[in-house]
Amino acid sequence: MHNNKQMTFSAPFSGAVLELSHVPDPVFAGGTMGVGIAIDPLDAVLHAPFAGVVINVARTRHAVNLRADNGSEWLLHVGIDTVGLNGEGFEALVKDGERVKEGQPLLRFDLDKVARESRSLVSPLILLNGDRYSLTPARPAGPVNVGEPLLIVEGVAHETQISPNSDIRAKHARGMIRVAHNGGLHARPAALVRQTARQFASHAELHFAGASASTDSVTGLMGLGIAEQDEVEVVCLGHDSEVALQALLKALSTPSPDEKPQAPVSRITPVGNDEVDLENGILRGVTASPGLASGPLFRLDTIELEEDRGGHRPEEQRQILSEGLAQVRADVSTSLDHQHHEQSAIFATHLAMLEDPALLDAAYDAIDQGQSAAHAWSQAVLAQCAVLENLGNPLLAERANDLRDLRQRVLLTLLGDARDVAVPSGAIVIARELTPSDLLMLVQRGVGGICMAEGGATSHVAILARSKGVPCLVALGSALLDVAIDKDVALDADNGRLELKPDAARLQDIQTLRTQRFEQRQRQQQQAHLPAQTQDGVGIEVAANVASRADAENAQLNGADGVGLLRTEFLFVDRSTAPTEDEQLSAYQSVLDAMPEKPVIIRTIDVGGDKQLEYLPLPAEANPVLGLRGIRLGQARPELLDQQLRALLRIKPLARCRILLPMISEVGELRAVRARIDALASEAGISERPELGVMIEVPSAALLAGQLAEHADFLSIGTNDLSQYTLAMDRDHAGLAARVDALHPALLRLIAMTCAAAQDKGRWVGVCGALASDPLATAALIGLGVRELSVSPPQVPEIKAQIRELDVRQCEALAQHLMNLTSAEDVRDACRTFQTQVLKPQAIA
Incomplete structure (x- = not known):
């Protein structure tokens, strides 16, 4: 029953009544969507809890929005994360705009399927315009049957009530934002926008330069031609338009964690005459994936359709x-x-x-x-x-x-035609432009290299070619397609050349160089499990940066001395709810088990700034990289950090687990976390304590390295962030990224300062940033006092091999010289000279 002031909300399911705070999803439990209640259902039909009008049925049929005759608006949501089922197992029994009676069936669903394939069956019942109404429980928590009174909904006297005839679909919100994604709204960012919009019932569109596109359409969004830093308007229509708008503004203004700066020109326009030297048999292109190869040319053509005469049914x-x-x-x-x-x-x-x-x-x-x-x-x-x-x-x-x-x-x-072409092993494949699935097929066939007339160095094919180690050139121009096939050619992707008329000596040179490189990798791999010790007997640990058990297994195969950085963000991203403590423990333990007898450094969650979680809404910030991120987020949301610390304390053996804290800027932050670890360990009856280290990522941490070393067991330098904070250049800024070089003399001075201060306190210093994986920097880092390098797993053998050729005294002299130079470019030139003069040829990458 209801009137303009009061309405009874009846149970839409039979089941157990729960407080909203007990829903296993922080968005619902924290009240982000609104106030309400929840039921753990026992039946497979959602009934109308009152008489009213269907505002809309979710596209995936997992939820219904209703408006009661007194104007209250409700989201009836079946289960948690059920949007991911894409409508499978759900049947809508009503339509948008339909008038329904109390108790009328709204949705039918497969109870077993939803229970198996979703996070939880617990179903939130949310009042969306809670500012206009008060809720009073009509019964205590516990079991309830369909149709029994559940809540008393009463209008707040001083609020203006919505007319029962108003159309909630006219409720809208709009806002302007500058797109921060590198390269603009291309495929992946457009897919992210689509994914974000699909979490809400509202219809959303982007408006730009007189055109618009629905967020449902990835190609439509790309078709707007939105570039980085272009300002777009976001328009949302629906009952949850405000929260949808805020989520979309954040999605557009926050680059994805894995985005890399795009080159100013990523696709090469038609090649000019200066790029084509057919007389000497040379075609020049852009290196998409380096390497050397030789073999017969093979053309892979695209599928062409015969003329369609029409008339089909x-x-x-x-x-x-x-x-x-x-x-x-x-x-x-x-x-x-x-x-x-x-x-x-x-x-x-x-x-x-x-x-x-x-x-x-x-x-x-x-x-x-x-x-x-x-x-x-x-x-x-x-x-x-x-x-x-x-x-x-x-x-x-x-x-x-x-x-x-x-x-x-x-x-x-x-x-019905499988792409099963007979490509000769070792062939150099030419095409106008290959696709990612083509590339993977060719890799399986064992091709030697790939050349494309079109394409660009930032294309998905280029990314895959690099990841598979296949030499690849792009943008060679239309002349490539006129080349006769079945003739042997030489592909020098290192220097952007396809040599169409190599003589026997050149082909032999290619094979010799490939053999030398292969043998060098083989030698390095054979010695990868040996310690990395300098010529004068100083041991350097070479660990690996990993993000999963698979990465750790790869690191173990490549001889890593341990894990120097386990990025735990991989557990928290690309999902709609936070991982449980048990999920975290399982993931961390699997990495430890993949590295038997070796230490594993696990960094606590490092999100915020350019890394956002959809289930952890953070306030919009003018400069996110200077805002709530790293350990600061742990301070603001201590329950997240506590849960992670509890999981880490349950690792066995705990002696092999080392905890690393990101974005530490002062000693008090470190001391507070150490005290929290002590308290959580005591609560759990754990007497042992893991080693605790801090990331040196901001200049204040480097300047306070001595004080931090008094309370930390080790220090680990994150050169990626330390570079951008020291040089005041955003490393994701497309125009500045090339200048954010960790071999800048200012960075080298901060690293030297950190190592000296830590050594005075008897602590060791490692580097886990990208600089550790740069073979050009190895000697300099050792000379500055670094004694642990954490690198990408495949580079462990190469870095170890180089260390064995070094003398620490020579490295120290090099470091002193480098700190007195004036630019990163000068430093790199000096490092190359050092390699040429000091290292044996086989030790130089």
């Missing part, structure tokens, strides 16, 4: 396309390799494009006009490619290749 072709898309989605899903981040991110973006309504609508419209499924899909994709290529944005033009990849994948499925 639309229903039949719609079914053919739907089944083909479903098959490709399944294939792409199996391509998601979460142990290889770049590959996973690329194919996750492809998955989003396969669900893009702009592409699907265009294809189905063409089918309705009588075209075949294959021609309709091809036409829809190529039309969108043309839009992206005509925007004048090199990065977006490159991303059109992802669409061509999807065109090809779907066509292969529709035409």
Whole structure:
């Protein structure tokens, strides 16, 4: 029953009534969505808790929004993380705008499936306009049956009530923001925006330069041609428009953690005559992946369709396309390799494009006009490619290749033609432009190298080629496609050259160089498990930076002396809720188990700044890298840090676990965490304490290294952040990234200061930033006093081999010389000279 002042909210399920704070999701439990209550349901039908109007049914049918006759607006949400089921197991029994009676069924769902495949069945019931109403429990917590009184909803007298006839879909919010993603709104950022928008019921659009696109469409968003630092308007329509707007503004203004600065020109326009020397048989391109190779040329052509005469039955072709898309989605899903981040991110973006309504609508419209499924899909994709290529944005033009990849994948499925070409082993494959799936297929065939007439060095194919170690040139120009195949060529991707007329001596040189490089890696690998000791007997630990058990296993195979940095963020990102203590323990323990008898340094969660969590809304900051991040977030949200520390204290054996604190800027922060570890250990009855270290990432920490070393067991220098804070240059700024060089003399002085202060206190210093993985910097770091280097797992053998060729006294002399230079460029030149004069040729990378 209800009136303008009061309404009874009846139970929509039978089950156990819970307070909202007990919902296993911080967004609901913390009241971010609004006040309310929850039920752990026993039945598989959601009933209307009052008479009213359906505002909308979620696209994935896991939730319904209702407006009661007294104006209160409700979100009835079945389970936690059920949006990820994409509607599977849910059936909507009502439509948007439909009038419903109290007790009327709204949704039916597969109780077992939802219980198995979602985070929890606990269902939040949220009052969305809680500022206008008060809630009073109509019964104590415990069991309840469908239809029994659950809450008394009463209007707040001084608030203006919403008219029962008002249309909640007219409730909107809008805001302006500058896009911070490197390269603008290309494929991955567009997919991120889409993912963010899909968490909310509101419809959202981006408006830019007189055009607009729905956030549902990745290709539509890319088609707006939004560049980095362009200002866009975000418009949200719906009952949760305000919270949706804030989430989208944050998604647009915060680069993803894995984004790297894009080169100012990432796609090379048609090659000029100066790039083509056919008389001498030389084609020049852009290095996408370095390396040397030689072998026969092999051309890989794209799929071309015969003319479509039309007259097809639309229903039949719609079914053919739907089944083909479903098959490709399944294939792409199996391509998601979460142990290889770049590959996973690329194919996750492809998955989003396969669900893009702009592409699907265009294809189905063409089918309705009588075209075949294959021609309709091809036409829809190529039309969108043309839009992206005509925007004048090199990065977006490159991303059109992802669409061509999807065109090809779907066509292969529709035409029943597997991409199973007989590529000779060791061949140099040429093509106008390859797709990521082509690249992976060619790698499996054992090709020697790849050359493309088009493409760019920041394309997804280039990223995959580098990750697979395949030499690759792009942007060689149309002359490449006129070259006769089946002839032996030399590919010098190190220097951007495809040599079409190599003589026997040159081919032999290529093979000799490849053999030397291979043998060098073999020698380094054979000695990788031996200690890294300098010529004068100083031991240097070479550990590995890892983010998963798979990384740790790779590090162990490559002879790492331990884990110098386990980034725990991998557990917290790309999910809608925080990991539990048990989940964290399992992940940390698996890394420790993968590195038997070796120390593992585990850094506490380092988010904030450029790394955001969707379930942990942080206030918008004008300069996030100077705001709430690292240990500061742990201070602001102590429950997160406590949970992580409890998990770390349960690791066995605890003696091999070392805890590292990020973004420490003063001694008090360190002391507070050490005290908290003591308290949590005492509560758990744990007498042992793990070693505790701090990251030296800000100048204040380097200046206070002596005081920090009094309370820390070790110091670890994060050269990436220390560089940007010391040089006052954002390392994600596309125009400045090349100048943020950790070999700058100012950085070297801070490292020397840190090492000297720590040595006075008997503490060791390591480097876990990118500089440790740079072979050019190895001698300098040792000369500055660093005694542990944490590098990428594949580089462990190479860095160890170089250390064995060094003499610490020579390194110290080098370091003193470098600190007196005036630029990073001068430092690098001096380091190259040192390598040439001091190291044996086989020790130089």
